[in-house]
Amino acid sequence: MRRMRNDLLTGRVALNQAEQLVIFASRSAFAFEATDERDKIYALLGLLSPRTLPPQLQPDYALTAEKIFLDYAVYLLGETKYLDILACSSGSRPGLPSWVPDWKVGSPCEYIHVGKVSHIRFLEENKKLEVECMVLSHVTKVLAPVEIPVDFEGSIHLEWESEDSAVMLSQSAEKIRGLARAIVMVHDVVLAIETKWFGCRALDANLTPAELDAWIDALQIGFREMAAIDTPQHHRHTARQLYVTLMNLTDSIIENGIDFITAMSEYCATLKFALRASMFQDSSGAYGRVRVHNVLPIPGDAICYLKGSSLRFVIRPEQDGWRLVGADWGRLPFGVAENQNVGTVEQFEAFWTSNRHKTQRIVLQ
Incomplete structure (x- = not known):
């Protein structure tokens, strides 16, 4: 956070206010405790370069955390179109759409896709989100999270x-x-x-x-x-x-x-950590794991890419739309190695252009 703040102040990194807040929140909100969960967002505002937030985003403790998280999600997604922050959703918070990042109990997202190549549209007073989606496969088998009560x-x-x-x-x-x-x-x-x-x-x-080998790899997804x-x-x-x-x-x-x-103890420590999240197998025979610990995938859930994100997501058909279950550990097929970019704007554009025939618009609710 200090490095990012210094880079912003010195002009080494040029990000607008919404982009700055996405970076700070996605990497830092989960690392700090807050007596009032609304401060998961409000406490970060002082780190931003001195620009004026829209009136509806000014700190207001008369609002509920759900209202604040929703308003900021609409602002951040609308301004940046960085759909990677959907990985920060808890997927199950009452009163919060499944796609809205839950800065209290969601999962952190270290990588943020840079490039406004996505289509998004807010519907029904911002309670639903229309995005472009490419369904890859469907969940066929699920392993529930396992807690192993040992320390290494x-x-x-x-x-x-x-x-x-x-x-x-x-x-x-x-x-x-x-x-x-x-x-x-x-x-x-x-x-x-x-x-x-x-x-x-x-x-x-x-x-x-x-x-x-696929099974061995699946046991420690997240430690590839x-x-x-x-x-x-x-x-x-x-x-x-x-x-x-x-x-x-x-x-x-x-x-x-x-x-x-x-x-062996180091290896078992990776297994213990990885098994805390739900593992699944899909219709292609591949394995995956949902990042969100308190939401289980179920057979029939779809594995997909969302245009505007470098991540893979699990979504569930629900009434006339889809519920976001959580992010998978998988990524778009380029720039996935550690210390590499998650992809340039040109790579994203080329990938989605070549797969346009597989793409559909869906509504997350």
């Missing part, structure tokens, strides 16, 4: 009786035993998930190598950049190696050594 430390610090002793202090030995128990618990949870999903563990389900995990000794373990080892655990985990326990 970022690193293991061992202490010995003396500098030249091979005898470990009791607290260090107990820490290793605790990690081993936690790894076993994750193994048991994953085994239960696979038994429910495949009827047996995935390694025994006669999956092709590609199907097995973790092609390998470094142990303190810089030994490298691929996700497949760690998964196979985890699912073939023996009773004597500690005998595998500290390097193994460190790498």
Whole structure:
């Protein structure tokens, strides 16, 4: 936030007021607590360059949080057409349309698409949003979120009786035993998930190598950049190696050594985090995961792109429109690598132009 504020003040970054607020809110609103949830927006206004907000957006604590979130959503989307902020919706807040970012309990969005290439239109006193959509597939199978009640430390610090002793202090030995128990618990949870999903563990389900790799990747969606995990000794373990080892655990985990326990605990920590969000499989056989933790996808939900966003979304048919269920971890097929742009305006235009025949206008409500 300090860097962005400094870049704005020095002119290094040129953004209008709405663009500034989108960046600050999408990256910062969820990182700070607020006694009054309306301050999730109002507290950020002092960071903006000194321009005048429209009268209806001036701080007014007589308004409800739902009214404030709706008014600001209309302003931000209308001014910027950055549909990536729809990923900040909670999808389930009473009194709030499903597409309106919920700055209290929604999900943060680190990447903001830059480029006004979207069509949006507000309907029925701004309660509904018309957008352009490309349906990709439909949800066929769903795994509910799983909470694994274990903790994994970022690193293991061992202490010995003396500098030249091979005898470990009791607290260090107990820490290793605790990690081993936690790894076993994750193994048991994953085994239960696979038994429910495949009827047996995935390694025994006669999956092709590609199907097995897709399942391994699905277990840690959100950590795809973790092609390998470094142990303190810089030994490298691929996700497949760690998964196979985890699912073939023996009773004597500690005998595998500290390097193994460190790498495995780091891998299990990613599984624990990823499994907190709902995973699904779609009609193409691909896996996905909804970012919003308190809304489950259901069979029949559509996986889609919305023009104006770099993200993939899950939407649900509802009466004469659609409900936004949440954002998927998938992205448009360009510029997805870490530290790269999410796509230039020209790339977005070319993508949507080439897929115009697949595009339809839908109403989010």
